[in-house]
Amino acid sequence: MSPITILDGPVGTELHARAVPTPLPLxxxxxxxxxxxxxxxxxxxxxxxxxxxxxxxxxRTKRRQAGDEWERLTIRAVEICRAAxxxxxxxxxxxxxxxDCYRPALSPARAECARExxxxxxxxxxxxxxxxxxxxxxxxxxGLIACEQALETGLPVWLSLTAGxxxxxxxxxxxxxxxxxxxxxxxxxxxxxxxxxxRTTGFVxxxxxxxxxxxxGAYANAGHADEYVGWxxxxxxxxxxxxxxxxxxxxxxxxxxxxxxxxxxxxxTACARAFSET
Numbered sequence: 095m096s097p098i099t100i101l102d103g104p105v106g107t108e109l110h111a112r113a114v115p116t117p118l119p120l121x122x123x124x125x126x127x128x129x130x131x132x133x134x135x136x137x138x139x140x141x142x143x144x145x146x147x148x149x150x151x152x153x154r155t156k157r158r159q160a161g162d163e164w165e166r167l168t169i170r171a172v173e174i175c176r177a178a179x180x181x182x183x184x185x186x187x188x189x190x191x192x193x194d195c196y197r198p199a200l201s202p203a204r205a206e207c208a209r210e211x212x213x214x215x216x217x218x219x220x221x222x223x224x225x226x227x228x229x230x231x232x233x234x235x236x237g238l239i240a241c242e243q244a245l246e247t248g249l250p251v252w253l254s255l256t257a258g259x260x261x262x263x264x265x266x267x268x269x270x271x272x273x274x275x276x277x278x279x280x281x282x283x284x285x286x287x288x289x290x291x292x293r294t295t296g297f298v299x300x301x302x303x304x305x306x307x308x309x310x311g312a313y314a315n316a317g318h319a320d321e322y323v324g325w326x327x328x329x330x331x332x333x334x335x336x337x338x339x340x341x342x343x344x345x346x347x348x349x350x351x352x353x354x355x356x357x358x359x360x361x362x363t364a365c366a367r368a369f370s371e372t
Contacts, residue, residue, distance in 0.1 A: 098344055098369040101147045101186075101313055101352025102140035103362050105133065107324070111358060112136075123154040126167050130174055137178035139359045144366020145352070146183050149227055150175045153190045156214055165217055172221035186227040186252065187218030189240050195288065196258045198233035207236050212243040219247035229254040230288050230354075232263045234272035238279060245280045252350075253277075254285035259315065261293040266300035274306050283309045288354045290317030291339040295346065302347040311350025312343045316357050324356035333357075333364035340365045 106122040114129045116122050125133045137148055151174070154160070155167040175185050192210055193200035201207065211228075218226055226244040228251065231237030237255050244251040253276035257264040264272070273284035284306060286297040291314035301310045316324025316332065323332045323339075340351050351369070353361045 096349045099147060099311070099350045100145045100362065100366050100369070101311070101350055102137070102145035102149055103313070103353030103357045103359065104355050105136055105149075105151045107356055108136045108139075108358055109133070119154070119159045121154045122151055123160065123167060123171070126151060126155070126171050126174065130170075134174050134178040137175050140362055141179045141183060143359045143362040144370075145362050147186050147350075147352075148175050148179050148183060149186045149188050149229075150218070150223065152188045152214075152218065153230075156190070156192065157210060158192055168214070168217045169221045172218065172223055176222065184224040185222070186225050187221070187223035189214050189218070189226060189228045189244060191231050191233065191236060195230040195232055195256060196263065198236075198263060201233040201236040204235075204239060207239045208243055211240040212246065215240075215244040215247050219249055223249065225250040225252060225282075227252045227254065230256045232256050232258055234264065234268070234275075238272070238276055241276050241281050242279055250282040251280065252283040252285060253281040254287045254313075256286065256288040257297065258288070259290065261289050261297075266296050269297055270300040270304040270306075273301055273310070274304050277306045277308045281308065283311065283350055285311045285313065285350060287313045288315050290315055290321070291323050291336055292317050292321055294339065295342045298343045298346045298348050309349045311348040311352075313352035313354045314339065314357075315355040324358065324361065330360060333360040336361045337364040337368040341368060344369065
């Protein structure tokens with residue numbers, strides 16, 4: 095089995111677990127100002143759990159959600175992440191869909207997407223991230239536009255698409271084909287994320303079968319609460335279940351593994367331990 099890179103888990107779920115409000119429109123990004131110490135502690139805890147790549151809390155710091163404060167919040171989120179983790183760890187600047195990550199029909203026209211993703215990419219690059227993670231795109235077209243604009247910064251770019259909470263927004267084949275397009279455009283790694291852990295293996299296998307030619311991976315959500323993978327304050331049982339799914343992804347060829355909504359630090363710890371033992 096190839097060495098596994100451990101990506102961190104969600105910030106929003108951990109903020110909720112630590113009683114930090116995350117109201118719309120900023121959602122987890124509100125903590126950049128309201129609870130920077132807690133945000134830093136979350137990044138630090140993921141590092142101690144075994145993560146080596148850390149995603150900035152910039153999922154909702156875009157101009158559309160943050161207005162005139164977007165640039166300040168984006169830069170500050172990068173600073174908080176960088177200060178909380180060891181110097182040798184990597185900071186991944188998050189770029190997300192302009193609208194809803196579960197409603198691809200809301201994706202704006204190409205020119206609008208290109209303009210807004212370009213300014214976010216330039217801001218993240220200027221703030222000093224090590225790579226740009228274009229993540230949770232249900233629209234393959236918008237994800238590819240974001241990837242193209244991020245590549246203009248000269249930084250490594252990872253592209254991650256989602257088939258949504260019911261794994262039905264993109265088929266396994268279509269998701270894999272779209273990620274192959276991203277790799278051909280220059281993405282240095284491709285992933286599937288925010289699909290239930292119990293449904294992710296099929297997507298990973300489809301990516302592997304596509305022969306994409308760059309490292310690939312997955313960071314799944316916990317699925318429904320009755321699957322007992324996450325969404326609870328006591329994550330021990332769920333973390334173990336998640337690590338079992340992660341082993342399936344690694345067996346299929348995934349070399350980047352993290353967590354998404356409903357998982358947490360315990361899940362990162364379980365995955366890091368699982369792969370340190372292989």
